[in-house]
Amino acid sequence: MAEPKLRVLMVSDFFFPNFGGVENHIYYLSQCLLNLGHKVVVMTHAYGNRSGVRYMTGGLKVYYVPWRPFTMQNTFPTVYGTLPIVRTILKRERITVVHGHQAFSTLCHEALMHARTMGYRVVFTDHSLYGFADVGSIHMNKVLQFTLADIDQAICVSHTSKENTVLRSGLAPGKVFMIPNAVDTAMFKPADVRPSSDDVITIVVISRLVYRKGADLLVEVIPEVCRLYPNVRFVVGGDGPKHVRLEEMREKHSLQDRVEMLGAVPHSRVRSVLVTGHIFLNSSLTEAFCIAILEAASCGLLTVSTRVGGVLPDDMVVLAEPDPDDMVRAIEKAISILPSINPEEMHNRMKKLYSWQDVAKRTEIVYDRALKCSNRNLLERLSRFLSCGAWAGKVFCMVMIIDYLLWRLLQLLQPDDDIEEAPDINFCN
């Protein structure tokens, strides 16, 4: 079998069987890279009984490292505890590039640090936006500064995310690549028979019902729109703490027959909920990259959204400020341009605008650039850490020096030649 061109290790705490933006991103990107002929291995922590090595579609090998998560799906941070297992995986699979995902994942930070110590190329992708003012964000940004001080290339999922990451970590903008997420257009197809928009217009909302996703805006907007347009009905999917407020709103305005609450919608059923609607409403207060909008556009729905400029062309989305009056105005405009929307045409356009194959090709370019970066030795790299701060710089240098010494010790105890290399198994048919 032909030697794979690149051998990539994806590291994150967030992977299947969890469902979410980061998990989907890693899975789809890995599948497309496998199709391009590279070798991809994923490393994550054990989920319940799912521990050890598993194989997924296309020969994607996943290492579920037996470390228990301790808070919000994150592994307990032991700084040096993951060094032996990371070294073993890197040597066994003969990895050339390590790709970490999500700043909030402790496993990612630790693995990137160890990979750097052992001389591998590292790439990091950031999926979220963070603030600067509260205690949690300040600490997270410091940790991110440490990881990104010595990185080869970084990837962000939107332009806002790129600006945010550059400010938080002090990285040079030229090192950060903007590669957006994409949507699986084969799965999100419009309905064969479009529901008629003459008598009833259906507006679909699918999101977690939390403050951050603007559930309070929904509570203000839905009664107003129902009052102005007697032929509009709402379908609300998703669950969360603000569920109670939405139920109260339904009771207060007697909208039980016009607002349908579906509860939590599993990912496999999202498409079937979307195709019953004409308009998709997104009211989130902050969003690094909203994949829900792409899924809706791929199913042929017109989108009304806050705060996600630059994701869809202007004729596929109506933007609004996170203010109830402005959102009602945007919904009115959307209802007025609804007759001119053709779902099939929108779906075909989405196929050209976003595809995971394109994301994989662009990521491949980033990997090639990372491989071309010069590999500095320990002393040259330590100078990069000293610029992180008056006290923090010295602490980071100490951490890296100890990591280096531990690595040399491990090389003495278990030499590199003793680690058996795994054979490449060809799954293509």
Next chain:
Amino acid sequence: MDNNLAGDSPPPPPPPPPPPRPKWRKVAYGGMQIGYDDNYTDETFLEEMVMNANVVRRDLLKVMKDSISISQYLCIVALVVLVWFHTLQSSLDETSLLLLDLSLLALGFLVLLLTEEKMLSLRLLLRYVTNITFFTTGLYVLAPVYQTLTRSISSDSIWAVTVSLLLLHLFLHDYSGSTIRAPGALKSPSLTSCISVNASVVASVFVASRLPSRGHVFAVMLFSLQVFLFAPLVAYCIKKFSFGLHLGFSFALMGLTMYSVYALHRLFFVLFLVLVVVVNVVCPYWLIRMQEYKFEINGPWDEAKLCFDITD
């Protein structure tokens, strides 16, 4: 083979110039933009960032004038501690203490009457008088309880606890206003200011329980509670009425305290002087110096603020 023998052949036209690459757009759709790498950064990068939008610019003189309220309260607490000390050493007897209490009460009332902007109706005045009578009677009745409260506890523990409670009281005190307000005040007191009032009350109870006779206990308790509960209100009314009066009152208090502490012990006088200088001069200067490092960043990545209140 086909030679052009008709004449000079015209030179081949120059190749057309390559088409200029399209303008870079700050969008996420459409894949890689032709002619640009994914890490292309143009001058619109970070153009929506806003720095230090909500920062208050402070002036040294104003901060020093504001810090006078803090040193005024420190003097008040120091005077209370002095009275306690003298009572414990039996330099002050019951009758003089009771006289002190009554005069302070009358003075406080007078200040409130004079500085209150709204007309104090007779009904409100009657309410105040009834409250004070209840308060004093209650204290008088409970005085024997306080006297025997800490009989089984050693003196060292009492002094240690009193000092720590007083320090807690000073740290958590609400220096900008008053925890006890006139009825109809807008803001309700915060948790820390309630804790500080309670700490001061408990400290006064501990000190009062060390006194020999019931009369002493009653007088000292009345004095301490009067000062701790009502002095912030009186000081706040004076400050609201006229800033000059507030300054004069503060300086008078400081002078009185310095003189009394000096008469007591030289070392305490020096420490107190240093404390007042630090609070009034060093801390404002330090605050102004630190302001230069303030760096607040806002931009499109911030969570949007809802413009309406969420009523649950």
